[in-house]
Amino acid sequence: MISAEQNDFMTRVGAGTPAGQLLRRYWQPVAISEELQGPRPVRPVQLMGQHFVLFRDEAGKLGLLDRDCPHRGADLAFGRLENGGIRCAFHGWLFDAEGKCLETPAEPPGSKLCSRIRQGAYPVVEKSGVIFAYIGEGEPPAFPEFDCFVAPGTHTFAFKGLFECNWLQALEVGIDPAHASYLHRFFEDEDTSESYGKQFRGASADSDLPITKVLREFDLPEIQVAGTDYGMRLTTLRKVSDEQTHVRVTNVVFPQAFVIPMSSEMTISQWHVPVDDTHCYWYAIFTSFTGPVDKQQMREQRLQLYELPDYTSRRNKRNDYGYDVQEQLTQTYTGMGEDINVHDQWAVESQGPIQDRTREHLGSTDKGIVAFRRLLVKAIEATQQGQAVPMVIAADQAAAMTGPPSIDGVNETAGQGTEAETYWRAADRERRVKSSWAAARLGA
Known part of the structure; x- marks a missing residue:
């Protein structure tokens, strides 16, 4: 049983909070690249309760600054992009991407005020259509050479969406393999050849078995949890017959991402990023092999x-997530449409702005969630003691990290004693051998 104090310890991420100190040790997604397209590439950003302005200057350089102008506190998100930086619309003070004050135009000639002003500025990098920022102290960790970061830009796609709840409960839905048999249940199977871009609508690898059929008819999975250098691997087994076992391998990348299969050709790498304690964005990079x-x-x-500019869901708590009783009786388990993001959004938002974990009763299928919470608490405590934590890594460590393997397929030789790990490792390698960009990395 978790106490209210322990729940706060894990979930609250404002400046100075234990969990907030931990999450500030990592790169955090703050926007997708397309948000900075158009005539004025400037976006306000809220991350873990702090307010920033993200912009791309005239030369194409990214900058992330504290949002309040250091002169009189006006909002730099309304500033003008000109003369190598962003200029406050109040008095014209100009700041570059590093936070250096370039001009204080109303000051008298010879004034040294500008040289003494520095705006808070933070490292920013752009990877696979997602803009990441580091707002912690010291040097940021290196990026692991995972598939989503090393695949060519032609083979990745990035998107995001807003959830109105705490980041941890949003993340935990991805550490729970059992829920898919109910929350994402479809009563009829579609033509799997029409499933492009849709999760849980295609066929499993190595078979023509629709994933919808697997989830619907085999709802008692065996879940295996293993620690890894990047976090955790979950292997979920559903015995389809004496000769067939459905094998699904998903991953938790510490502290707040998971890598899961979307289809036989694509994976999803997804982060749950706190806006504040009661809102979060999911950022996803879809990677094609x-x-x-x-x-x-x-x-x-x-x-x-999703509606722009804030990527809010058209189906949300204010319209009951589009719930339709007839659909629930005949088409989907939730009656909330076919997009699984809506299902997930209802599940985690219905737990409240911050889930009250003092009232929950976990079962055996929650073993991944239990393992992750232990890992999270251990890392928060290590941060408070100035110790090392998972995935705060140097460049040499990052270069050694690949994958991670993420498979959704049918093992046809289960009846002959072939282990699930043997199957998914072989399936992962086969997919890479056939991939133009991934095959080139097999010998690296």
């Missing part, structure tokens, strides 16, 4: 549900 991603189709599919 076959041909280039059809970015237009993927984007159009998602814009049917």
Whole structure:
């Protein structure tokens, strides 16, 4: 049983909080690249309760600054991009991407005020269509050479969406393999050839068995949890017959991401990033091992549900997530449409702005959640003591990290004693051998 104090210890992320100190040791997604397209590439950003302005200057350089101008506190998110930086609309003070004050135009000639002013500025990098920022102290960790970061830009697609709840309960839905048999249950199987860009609608690898059928008819999974250098691996087994076992391998990348299969050709790397204690964005990078991603189709599919500029869901708590009783009786288990992001959003938002874990009763299928919470608490305590934590890594460690393997397939030789790990390792290698960009890395 978790106490209210322990719950706060894990979930609250404002400046100076234990969990907030931990999460500030990592790169955090703050925008997707397309948000800085158009005539004025400036976006306000809120991250863990702090307010920033993100911009791309005239030379294309990214900057992330504290949002309040150091002169009189006006909002730099309304500033003008000019003369090598962002200029406050109140008095014209100009700051570059490093936070250096370039001009204080109203000051008298010879004034040295500008040289004494420095705006808070933070490292920013752009990877696979996602802009990451580091707002912690000291040097940021290196990026692991995972598939989502090393695949060519043609083979990745990035998107995001807002959840109105705490980051941890949003993340924990991805550490819970059992829920898919209910929350994402479809009563009929579609043509799997029409499943591009949709999760849980295609066929499992190595078979023509629809994933919807697997989840619907085999709802008693065996879940295995293993610690890894990047966090945790979850292997979920569903025995389909004496000769077949459905094998699904998902990963938790510490502290707040998971890597899961989307289809036989794509994986999803997804972060749950706190806006504040009661809101979070999910950021996803879809990575293709076959041909280039059809970015237009993927984007159009998602814009049917999400509204710009804040990437809020059209189905939300204010309209009961589009719930339809007839649909619930005949088509989907939730009656909330076919997009699994809506299902997940309802599940985690219905727990409240911050889930009251003092009232929960965990079962055996929650073993991944239990293991992650232990890992999280241990890392928070280590941070308080100035000790090392997982995934705060140097460049040589990052270069040694690949994958991680993420498979959704049917092992046809389960009846002959073949272990699940043997199957998924072979399936992962086969997918890489056939991939133009991944095959080139096998000998690295």
